[in-house]
Amino acid sequence: MSFSILKEIGDAQKKKAVVDVRSGDTVKVTQKIKEGGKFRLQTFEGVVIRVERKNSHTERIVVRKVASGVGVEKSYLVHSPLVEKIVITKRSKVRRNNLSYLRQRSGKSARLAGKDFDRVAVNNVTVEEAVPVEEAKAEESQAGEVKAEEAKEEKPEETKA
Numbered sequence: 001m002s003f004s005i006l007k008e009i010g011d012a013q014k015k016k017a018v019v020d021v022r023s024g025d026t027v028k029v030t031q032k033i034k035e036g037g038k039f040r041l042q043t044f045e046g047v048v049i050r051v052e053r054k055n056s057h058t059e060r061i062v063v064r065k066v067a068s069g070v071g072v073e074k075s076y077l078v079h080s081p082l083v084e085k086i087v088i089t090k091r092s093k094v095r096r097n098n099l100s101y102l103r104q105r106s107g108k109s110a111r112l113a114g115k116d117f118d119r120v121a122v123n124n125v126t127v128e129e130a131v132p133v134e135e136a137k138a139e140e141s142q143a144g145e146v147k148a149e150e151a152k153e154e155k156p157e158e159t160k161a
Protein backbone atom coordinates (compact mmCIF):
# COMPACT_ATOMS: atom_id res chain seq x y z
CA MET A 1 0.00 0.00 0.00
CA SER A 2 2.70 2.51 0.97
CA PHE A 3 4.73 1.52 -2.10
CA SER A 4 1.92 2.62 -4.42
CA ILE A 5 1.70 6.00 -2.69
CA LEU A 6 5.45 6.54 -3.09
CA LYS A 7 5.23 5.54 -6.75
CA GLU A 8 2.42 8.06 -7.37
CA ILE A 9 4.43 10.85 -5.74
CA GLY A 10 7.54 9.93 -7.73
CA ASP A 11 5.61 9.77 -11.01
CA ALA A 12 4.16 13.22 -10.33
CA GLN A 13 7.72 14.61 -10.23
CA LYS A 14 8.72 13.10 -13.60
CA LYS A 15 8.96 15.19 -16.76
CA LYS A 16 6.53 14.23 -19.49
CA ALA A 17 8.99 13.95 -22.40
CA VAL A 18 12.58 12.87 -21.77
CA VAL A 19 15.05 11.60 -24.35
CA ASP A 20 16.25 8.00 -24.10
CA VAL A 21 19.88 8.58 -23.05
CA ARG A 22 22.22 5.59 -23.06
CA SER A 23 25.85 5.03 -22.13
CA GLY A 24 28.16 6.03 -24.97
CA ASP A 25 25.93 8.85 -26.23
CA THR A 26 27.48 12.25 -26.84
CA VAL A 27 25.01 14.75 -25.40
CA LYS A 28 24.53 18.47 -24.91
CA VAL A 29 22.94 19.17 -21.53
CA THR A 30 21.50 22.65 -21.04
CA GLN A 31 21.16 23.61 -17.38
CA LYS A 32 19.78 26.67 -15.58
CA ILE A 33 22.38 28.41 -13.41
CA LYS A 34 21.28 30.98 -10.84
CA GLU A 35 23.63 33.92 -10.35
CA GLY A 36 22.34 36.47 -7.92
CA GLY A 37 18.70 36.99 -8.84
CA LYS A 38 19.09 36.05 -12.49
CA PHE A 39 19.08 32.73 -14.31
CA ARG A 40 21.26 31.90 -17.29
CA LEU A 41 21.61 28.78 -19.41
CA GLN A 42 24.85 26.80 -19.51
CA THR A 43 25.57 23.98 -21.97
CA PHE A 44 27.84 21.04 -21.16
CA GLU A 45 28.76 18.65 -23.98
CA GLY A 46 30.37 15.28 -23.38
CA VAL A 47 30.06 11.50 -23.39
CA VAL A 48 27.59 9.74 -21.09
CA ILE A 49 29.69 7.27 -19.10
CA ARG A 50 26.94 6.04 -16.78
CA VAL A 51 23.14 5.90 -16.58
CA GLU A 52 21.65 5.14 -13.17
CA ARG A 53 18.09 4.25 -12.09
CA LYS A 54 16.62 4.29 -15.61
CA ASN A 55 12.84 4.93 -15.77
CA SER A 56 12.79 6.30 -12.21
CA HIS A 57 12.10 9.86 -11.11
CA THR A 58 15.66 9.84 -9.70
CA GLU A 59 17.26 8.89 -13.03
CA ARG A 60 20.82 10.21 -13.24
CA ILE A 61 23.40 10.49 -16.01
CA VAL A 62 27.13 11.15 -15.62
CA VAL A 63 28.64 13.15 -18.50
CA ARG A 64 32.40 13.39 -19.08
CA LYS A 65 34.49 15.68 -21.26
CA VAL A 66 38.12 16.73 -21.42
CA ALA A 67 38.61 20.50 -21.00
CA SER A 68 42.12 21.95 -21.33
CA GLY A 69 43.64 18.51 -20.82
CA VAL A 70 41.71 17.87 -17.61
CA GLY A 71 38.83 15.39 -17.40
CA VAL A 72 35.61 16.94 -16.10
CA GLU A 73 32.57 14.91 -15.04
CA LYS A 74 29.15 16.25 -14.17
CA SER A 75 26.19 14.35 -12.82
CA TYR A 76 22.67 15.40 -13.84
CA LEU A 77 19.28 14.36 -12.53
CA VAL A 78 17.32 13.93 -15.76
CA HIS A 79 13.97 14.96 -14.23
CA SER A 80 15.35 17.99 -12.37
CA PRO A 81 13.61 21.31 -13.14
CA LEU A 82 17.07 22.89 -13.55
CA VAL A 83 17.88 20.67 -16.53
CA GLU A 84 16.32 22.50 -19.49
CA LYS A 85 17.01 19.99 -22.24
CA ILE A 86 19.21 17.09 -23.25
CA VAL A 87 20.10 16.68 -26.93
CA ILE A 88 21.85 13.57 -28.25
CA THR A 89 24.38 14.55 -30.92
CA LYS A 90 26.07 11.17 -31.46
CA ARG A 91 25.31 7.59 -30.50
CA SER A 92 28.14 5.07 -30.07
CA LYS A 93 28.24 1.30 -29.95
CA VAL A 94 29.04 0.17 -26.41
CA ARG A 95 28.48 -3.12 -24.59
CA ARG A 96 28.29 -2.00 -20.99
CA ASN A 97 26.45 0.55 -18.85
CA ASN A 98 29.42 1.96 -16.91
CA LEU A 99 32.21 3.28 -19.15
CA SER A 100 34.59 4.12 -16.31
CA TYR A 101 37.51 2.73 -18.33
CA LEU A 102 37.41 5.94 -20.41
CA ARG A 103 38.90 7.81 -17.43
CA GLN A 104 42.29 6.14 -17.96
CA ARG A 105 42.31 6.66 -21.72
CA SER A 106 43.12 9.71 -23.80
CA GLY A 107 43.48 10.51 -27.47
CA LYS A 108 42.59 7.89 -30.05
CA SER A 109 42.17 5.09 -27.51
CA ALA A 110 39.32 7.03 -25.87
CA ARG A 111 37.27 7.12 -29.08
CA LEU A 112 34.05 5.15 -29.34
CA ALA A 113 32.77 3.60 -32.58
CA GLY A 114 29.84 5.60 -33.96
CA LYS A 115 26.45 4.16 -34.75
CA ASP A 116 23.69 5.46 -37.03
CA PHE A 117 20.49 6.68 -35.40
CA ASP A 118 17.46 8.80 -36.22
CA ARG A 119 18.33 12.11 -34.58
CA VAL A 120 14.84 13.62 -35.04
CA ALA A 121 13.04 10.67 -33.45
CA VAL A 122 15.49 10.27 -30.55
CA ASN A 123 15.55 13.93 -29.49
CA ASN A 124 11.72 14.25 -29.47
CA VAL A 125 11.90 16.97 -32.11
CA THR A 126 9.00 17.27 -34.49
CA VAL A 127 9.70 17.39 -38.20
CA GLU A 128 8.37 20.95 -38.36
CA GLU A 129 10.97 22.07 -35.82
CA ALA A 130 13.80 20.25 -37.62
CA VAL A 131 13.03 21.62 -41.10
CA PRO A 132 13.50 25.35 -40.33
CA VAL A 133 17.11 24.67 -39.31
CA GLU A 134 17.84 23.15 -42.72
CA GLU A 135 15.98 26.00 -44.44
CA ALA A 136 17.96 28.56 -42.44
CA LYS A 137 21.23 26.98 -43.59
CA ALA A 138 19.99 27.02 -47.19
CA GLU A 139 18.97 30.67 -46.86
CA GLU A 140 22.39 31.57 -45.42
CA SER A 141 24.19 29.91 -48.32
CA GLN A 142 21.88 31.66 -50.82
CA ALA A 143 22.48 34.99 -49.09
CA GLY A 144 26.23 34.43 -49.42
CA GLU A 145 25.85 33.72 -53.14
CA VAL A 146 23.72 36.87 -53.62
CA LYS A 147 26.33 39.01 -51.85
CA ALA A 148 29.06 37.57 -54.08
CA GLU A 149 26.99 38.38 -57.19
CA GLU A 150 26.36 41.94 -55.94
CA ALA A 151 30.09 42.41 -55.38
CA LYS A 152 30.76 41.32 -58.96
CA GLU A 153 28.16 43.75 -60.27
CA GLU A 154 29.59 46.68 -58.32
CA LYS A 155 33.03 46.35 -59.92
CA PRO A 156 33.14 48.33 -63.16
CA GLU A 157 34.27 46.26 -66.09
CA GLU A 158 37.28 47.53 -67.93
CA THR A 159 36.87 47.69 -71.69
CA LYS A 160 39.72 47.43 -74.12
CA ALA A 161 39.88 50.17 -76.73
